[in-house]
Amino acid sequence: MLISVVKVQNWHRFTVDLFFGAATFWLTKLNFFAETLLVEFVATKADLLAARTFSLVW
Incomplete structure:
Protein backbone atom coordinates (compact mmCIF):
# COMPACT_ATOMS: atom_id res chain seq x y z
CA MET A 1 0.00 0.00 0.00
CA LEU A 2 2.80 2.42 0.86
CA ILE A 3 4.49 1.90 -2.52
CA SER A 4 1.29 2.70 -4.43
CA VAL A 5 0.73 5.86 -2.37
CA VAL A 6 4.28 7.02 -3.11
CA LYS A 7 3.77 6.35 -6.82
CA VAL A 8 0.56 8.39 -6.82
CA GLN A 9 2.25 11.25 -4.98
CA ASN A 10 5.18 11.23 -7.40
CA TRP A 11 2.82 11.15 -10.38
CA HIS A 12 0.84 14.04 -8.90
CA ARG A 13 4.03 16.04 -8.33
CA PHE A 14 5.15 15.37 -11.90
CA THR A 15 1.76 16.48 -13.23
CA VAL A 16 1.86 19.70 -11.21
CA ASP A 17 5.44 20.41 -12.31
CA LEU A 18 4.47 19.77 -15.92
CA PHE A 19 1.44 22.06 -15.63
CA PHE A 20 3.31 24.94 -14.05
CA GLY A 21 6.23 24.47 -16.39
CA ALA A 22 3.87 24.73 -19.36
CA ALA A 23 2.09 27.70 -17.79
CA THR A 24 5.41 29.45 -17.22
CA PHE A 25 6.49 28.68 -20.78
CA TRP A 26 3.28 30.12 -22.24
CA LEU A 27 3.40 33.19 -20.02
CA THR A 28 6.95 33.81 -21.22
CA LYS A 29 5.83 33.39 -24.83
CA LEU A 30 2.88 35.74 -24.31
CA ALA A 43 8.06 51.84 -34.68
CA THR A 44 5.02 52.15 -36.96
CA TRP A 58 8.13 69.12 -48.21
Whole structure:
Protein backbone atom coordinates (compact mmCIF):
# COMPACT_ATOMS: atom_id res chain seq x y z
CA MET A 1 0.00 0.00 0.00
CA LEU A 2 2.80 2.42 0.86
CA ILE A 3 4.49 1.90 -2.52
CA SER A 4 1.29 2.70 -4.43
CA VAL A 5 0.73 5.86 -2.37
CA VAL A 6 4.28 7.02 -3.11
CA LYS A 7 3.77 6.35 -6.82
CA VAL A 8 0.56 8.39 -6.82
CA GLN A 9 2.25 11.25 -4.98
CA ASN A 10 5.18 11.23 -7.40
CA TRP A 11 2.82 11.15 -10.38
CA HIS A 12 0.84 14.04 -8.90
CA ARG A 13 4.03 16.04 -8.33
CA PHE A 14 5.15 15.37 -11.90
CA THR A 15 1.76 16.48 -13.23
CA VAL A 16 1.86 19.70 -11.21
CA ASP A 17 5.44 20.41 -12.31
CA LEU A 18 4.47 19.77 -15.92
CA PHE A 19 1.44 22.06 -15.63
CA PHE A 20 3.31 24.94 -14.05
CA GLY A 21 6.23 24.47 -16.39
CA ALA A 22 3.87 24.73 -19.36
CA ALA A 23 2.09 27.70 -17.79
CA THR A 24 5.41 29.45 -17.22
CA PHE A 25 6.49 28.68 -20.78
CA TRP A 26 3.28 30.12 -22.24
CA LEU A 27 3.40 33.19 -20.02
CA THR A 28 6.95 33.81 -21.22
CA LYS A 29 5.83 33.39 -24.83
CA LEU A 30 2.88 35.74 -24.31
CA ASN A 31 5.12 38.32 -22.66
CA PHE A 32 7.55 38.15 -25.59
CA PHE A 33 4.64 38.43 -28.05
CA ALA A 34 3.25 41.49 -26.23
CA GLU A 35 6.66 43.16 -26.17
CA THR A 36 7.13 42.44 -29.88
CA LEU A 37 3.74 43.96 -30.69
CA LEU A 38 4.54 47.01 -28.59
CA VAL A 39 7.87 47.56 -30.35
CA GLU A 40 6.23 47.16 -33.76
CA PHE A 41 3.46 49.58 -32.80
CA VAL A 42 5.91 52.21 -31.56
CA ALA A 43 8.06 51.84 -34.68
CA THR A 44 5.02 52.15 -36.96
CA LYS A 45 3.78 55.18 -35.04
CA ALA A 46 7.22 56.81 -35.34
CA ASP A 47 7.30 56.10 -39.08
CA LEU A 48 3.86 57.63 -39.55
CA LEU A 49 4.81 60.68 -37.51
CA ALA A 50 8.02 61.12 -39.51
CA ALA A 51 6.13 60.75 -42.79
CA ARG A 52 3.54 63.31 -41.71
CA THR A 53 6.24 65.75 -40.61
CA PHE A 54 8.17 65.25 -43.83
CA SER A 55 5.05 65.78 -45.96
CA LEU A 56 4.29 69.04 -44.13
CA VAL A 57 7.83 70.30 -44.62
CA TRP A 58 8.13 69.12 -48.21
